[in-house]
Amino acid sequence: MAFAQGGSPDVYAIQNATIHTASGPVIANGTIVVRNGLIEAIGASAPIPAGAWTIDGKGMHVYPGLIDALSRWGLPAAAEAAPAARSAAAGPPGGGRRGGGDEPPANVQYQDDGGPEERPSNTSWVKAADLVQPADATLTAARNAGYTTAIVFPATGIFAGQGSALNLSGGRVGDMVVSSTVGQYLGMSAPRGFNSFPGSLMGSIAYIRQVYMDAEHYKAAKAMYAENARGLQRTAYDRALEGVLESPRVLLPAGRKVEIERMIRFGKELKKPVILYGGVEAWRAVEPLKAGGVPLLINLQWPERDRDGDPDFIDSLRTLETREMAPAGPAALAKAGVRFAFYSGGTARPADIRKAVKKAVDAGLPSEDALRAMTLSPAQIYGVDDRIGSLETGKIANLFVTDGDWLADRTQVKMVFVDGKKFEPPPPTPAPAGRTE
Amino acid sequence: MQRRRFLGGLLLGPLAMTAAEGTIVIRNAKVLTVTKGSFDGSILIRDGKIVEVGPNVNAPADARVVDAGGQYVMPGIIDCHSHIATEAINEGSVSVSSMTGIEDTVNAEDIGIYRALAGGVTTANILHGSANAIGGKNVVIKMRWGKDAPEILLDGAKPGIKFALGENPKRRGGGESTLTRLRYPATRMGVEDVIREAFTDAKAYKANWDDYKARSAKGERLIAPRRDLKLEPLVEVLEGKRFVHAHCYRADEILMLLRVADEFGFKIRTLQHVLEGYKVAKEIKEHGAGASTFSDWWSYKMEAYDAIPYNAALMHKKGVLVSLNSDSGELMRHLNQEAAKTVRYGGLTDDEALAMITINPAKQLAIDNRVGSIEVGKDADLVIYDKHPLSNYAKVQKVFIDGQMYFDRDKDMSERAVKAEKRKTLAEKQKAAAAAPARPAGGPRRPQ
Numbered sequence: 001m002a003f004a005q006g007g008s009p010d011v012y013a014i015q016n017a018t019i020h021t022a023s024g025p026v027i028a029n030g031t032i033v034v035r036n037g038l039i040e041a042i043g044a045s046a047p048i049p050a051g052a053w054t055i056d057g058k059g060m061h062v063y064p065g066l067i068d069a070l071s072r073w074g075l076p077a078a079a080e081a082a083p084a085a086r087s088a089a090a091g092p093p094g095g096g097r098r099g100g101g102d103e104p105p106a107n108v109q110y111q112d113d114g115g116p117e118e119r120p121s122n123t124s125w126v127k128a129a130d131l132v133q134p135a136d137a138t139l140t141a142a143r144n145a146g147y148t149t150a151i152v153f154p155a156t157g158i159f160a161g162q163g164s165a166l167n168l169s170g171g172r173v174g175d176m177v178v179s180s181t182v183g184q185y186l187g188m189s190a191p192r193g194f195n196s197f198p199g200s201l202m203g204s205i206a207y208i209r210q211v212y213m214d215a216e217h218y219k220a221a222k223a224m225y226a227e228n229a230r231g232l233q234r235t236a237y238d239r240a241l242e243g244v245l246e247s248p249r250v251l252l253p254a255g256r257k258v259e260i261e262r263m264i265r266f267g268k269e270l271k272k273p274v275i276l277y278g279g280v281e282a283w284r285a286v287e288p289l290k291a292g293g294v295p296l297l298i299n300l301q302w303p304e305r306d307r308d309g310d311p312d313f314i315d316s317l318r319t320l321e322t323r324e325m326a327p328a329g330p331a332a333l334a335k336a337g338v339r340f341a342f343y344s345g346g347t348a349r350p351a352d353i354r355k356a357v358k359k360a361v362d363a364g365l366p367s368e369d370a371l372r373a374m375t376l377s378p379a380q381i382y383g384v385d386d387r388i389g390s391l392e393t394g395k396i397a398n399l400f401v402t403d404g405d406w407l408a409d410r411t412q413v414k415m416v417f418v419d420g421k422k423f424e425p426p427p428p429t430p431a432p433a434g435r436t437e
Numbered sequence: 438m439q440r441r442r443f444l445g446g447l448l449l450g451p452l453a454m455t456a457a458e459g460t461i462v463i464r465n466a467k468v469l470t471v472t473k474g475s476f477d478g479s480i481l482i483r484d485g486k487i488v489e490v491g492p493n494v495n496a497p498a499d500a501r502v503v504d505a506g507g508q509y510v511m512p513g514i515i516d517c518h519s520h521i522a523t524e525a526i527n528e529g530s531v532s533v534s535s536m537t538g539i540e541d542t543v544n545a546e547d548i549g550i551y552r553a554l555a556g557g558v559t560t561a562n563i564l565h566g567s568a569n570a571i572g573g574k575n576v577v578i579k580m581r582w583g584k585d586a587p588e589i590l591l592d593g594a595k596p597g598i599k600f601a602l603g604e605n606p607k608r609r610g611g612g613e614s615t616l617t618r619l620r621y622p623a624t625r626m627g628v629e630d631v632i633r634e635a636f637t638d639a640k641a642y643k644a645n646w647d648d649y650k651a652r653s654a655k656g657e658r659l660i661a662p663r664r665d666l667k668l669e670p671l672v673e674v675l676e677g678k679r680f681v682h683a684h685c686y687r688a689d690e691i692l693m694l695l696r697v698a699d700e701f702g703f704k705i706r707t708l709q710h711v712l713e714g715y716k717v718a719k720e721i722k723e724h725g726a727g728a729s730t731f732s733d734w735w736s737y738k739m740e741a742y743d744a745i746p747y748n749a750a751l752m753h754k755k756g757v758l759v760s761l762n763s764d765s766g767e768l769m770r771h772l773n774q775e776a777a778k779t780v781r782y783g784g785l786t787d788d789e790a791l792a793m794i795t796i797n798p799a800k801q802l803a804i805d806n807r808v809g810s811i812e813v814g815k816d817a818d819l820v821i822y823d824k825h826p827l828s829n830y831a832k833v834q835k836v837f838i839d840g841q842m843y844f845d846r847d848k849d850m851s852e853r854a855v856k857a858e859k860r861k862t863l864a865e866k867q868k869a870a871a872a873a874p875a876r877p878a879g880g881p882r883r884p885q
Binding site for chain 1 (some may be wrong): 523524525526527528529530531534536537538541542543544545567573585586587620658659660661663664665666667679701803856859860863864866867868870871
């Protein structure tokens with residue numbers, strides 16, 4: 001194998017590798033050619049251009065770069081709260097009911113008053129691309145595990161802000177952005193307690209409904225004014241509504257079945273494509289998800305027994321069953337043809353993520369579907385599958401190369417390409433006794 | 438996978454029997470119709486409706502027979518004040534939260550529904566809490582355990598909204614963090630002011646829309662007013678399209694609310710709790726409000742001290758439409774005993790007592806065309822008790838809603854051991870998994 005030394009060449013060709021495209025059949029003994037950040041050619045006998053830096057992929061597997069479908073990676077600490085903790089809705093039933101305590105990102109000032117018209121807990125105009133810290137070590141760790149893209153969302157408040165699809169290429173933020181806005185992240189738990197509006201789930205829903213209604217009104221009023229201003233009162237500028245209108249999708253929290261059903265119904269009122277996140281009870285909600293035609297982002301942090309809890313405490317049958325069945329949700333959705341993607345949830349440790357994916361595979365999810373749930377499916381859900389998510393000619397060269405099946409225990413990630421730029425994870429160090437990860 | 442499916446069915450499938458399509462006859466019953474007397478006889482149910490009632494009914498040969506074994510059958514109990522089956526109760530941050538509604542937070546999987554069934558309750562009015570002067574919108578549900586949220590709503594029930602007077606809405610919030618945003622109002626007169634201001638706003642809002650519609654109909658080029666989800670339900674109240682269910686205790690605040698409503702031209706549909714209602718029963722009757730109270734639950738706060746157990750009977754005798762409610766997932770399970778107390782305190786007849794938890798709340802919610810008594814044409818919402826329901830010893834045996842059995846005491850008892858065993862097995866399995874080393878033993882691990 002030839003390793004990059006000195007400057008980065010423009011053209012790479014990986015030969016003789018098993019190529020998992022995610023969009024088509026596996027190519028045994030195939031070649032993939034990368035030029036100027038894009039996939040130039042792929043196939044069993046793709047021609048290798050003159051001057052290409054060739055890599056012998058014998059015994060290697062090539063996969064599309066992994067995508068974290070709902071991420072906090074790279075955000076400043078205050079904005080980094082895990083989605084599971086952010087919203088009771090996304091957590092397991094009977095788990096921590098209230099995330100609470102999250103402060104808005106430092107550069108965001110909430111208005112402070114009591115009703116929907118004051119737009120409390122609303123930073124809809126904030127974009128993750130404007131908050132992300134490219135030097136964050138989490139991004140490097142994720143890339144070393146095969147992640148090439150994260151769909152990063154601010155997650156503070158009810159209207160938390162807009163997610164951005166970011167390639168984990170390091171360097172300048174501007175170069176990382178695949179799409180600056182892919183959707184608006186909505187939380188439902190009362191972010192500032194009972195005494196501030198909204199202070200309840202029903203308040204949050206009513207507030208969100210009013211804001212989307214206001215946004216429609218705002219849009220119509222502005223259009224009318226723009227057409228002919230004479231004789232019309234002008235509409236006050238409202239950045240909260242601007243942010244809502246700018247967001248192409250709405251992300252709604254939905255963990256349990258009742259929440260999934262509720263949010264499918266509610267989402268229809270908002271007149272924007274809806275994505276649900278959470279999905280701990282997806283195994284029970286296959287039918288409503290299928291009928292609703294709504295994609296689901298599944299939190300890979302499966303519910304677990306509290307290791308520090310009272311050893312003699314026996315959970316309710318409901319809680320026990322949720323723990324037992326949660327990892328079987330993806331298999332049921334795949335079988336029914338419901339679109340879903342995985343997200344890292346509370347965990348940022350790549351080893352934990354792989355373990356969690358394997359749990360879903362062990363519960364019946366075909367491994368190619370597991371791969372798709374971390375590559376092509378999230379790209380489709382966010383409408384960026386024209387550029388990332390699978391290994392196809394003309395798409396962005398986001399891929400990773402392993403020395404074995406990506407989910408096997410001893411498999412190592414040898415190379416990661418982001419925007420055609422090659423990265424090599426540090427070689428494994430022999431593990432001393434004790435913690436190694 | 439087979440095992441998993443079994444688990445799922447066990448826990449989450451409705452405990453209801455299989456859908457009783459077609460025709461059912463309940464035989465050998467002591468039928469308490471509440472409105473048409475009591476007799477030994479049968480009830481014939483077809484497609485969820487009561488089609489025949491009497492000492493003898495013409496049941497077709499293929500009708501499914503339920504032998505009541507000489508036990509008592511009464512109409513399903515209706516609770517006019519409940520907070521079960523919802524994942525939010527109060528939006529108490531603001532003094533007017535009419536933009537909120539229980540319809541958005543219904544939880545059809547709340548175990549409270551099943552427990553209500555086990556207490557003979559088939560319908561309940563699920564209200565917003567009493568944290569603020571004007572609360573959120575309510576829903577009326579049937580205890581169709583196993584169905585999803587839209588399916589448990591009693592379709593056709595007129596929408597309503599919660600109001601609250603007195604100590605709860607004048608609480609200003611607490612805790613150090615809220616010192617800077619204490620809520621208005623802090624007094625009873627402030628509560629009145631909040632209601633007046635809200636309806637003044639609602640009238641202006643309606644006038645604004647009416648003006649817009651009239652002018653744009655004439656071809657004027659206008660930007661439509663903004664829709665206000667807080668004021669729209671209040672406009673509906675003014676137009677008589679939405680009921681008001683008002684939490685109250687003291688006679689003075691009851692009179693205040695009735696006067697404000699008269700002044701603004703709307704009606705109070707029910708006064709809830711209304712522990713001093715007996716003092717102003719005449720005025721309540723004149724306004725046309727119903728009263729939904731407790732039998733003998735009081736003294737839990739200052740405004741609930743001047744109460745007597747004769748309240749329900751006294752208001753009833755003054756001509757007020759009275760129901761007894763629970764406001765509690767526990768009390769809900771023995772509303773029959775609450776009704777019985779009106780026999781002891783006030784000397785009501787058995788039918789008058791039972792009416793307080795059946796036909797009267799049905800009338801208050803304007804669903805008496807559907808439920809509340811055993812009459813031909815009504816929904817087959819029925820409860821079988823082993824003893825007379827006004828007896829302390831009576832236990833619910835079976836509960837039907839729309840002719841389907843949603844609770845069966847024998848089935849419940851026999852399933853308990855199976856569930857306990859399943860719970861034990863899963864708990865041990867997960868405990869063992871949690872106790873196992875965090876990662877498999879063996880070869881060296883890589884950092885990743």
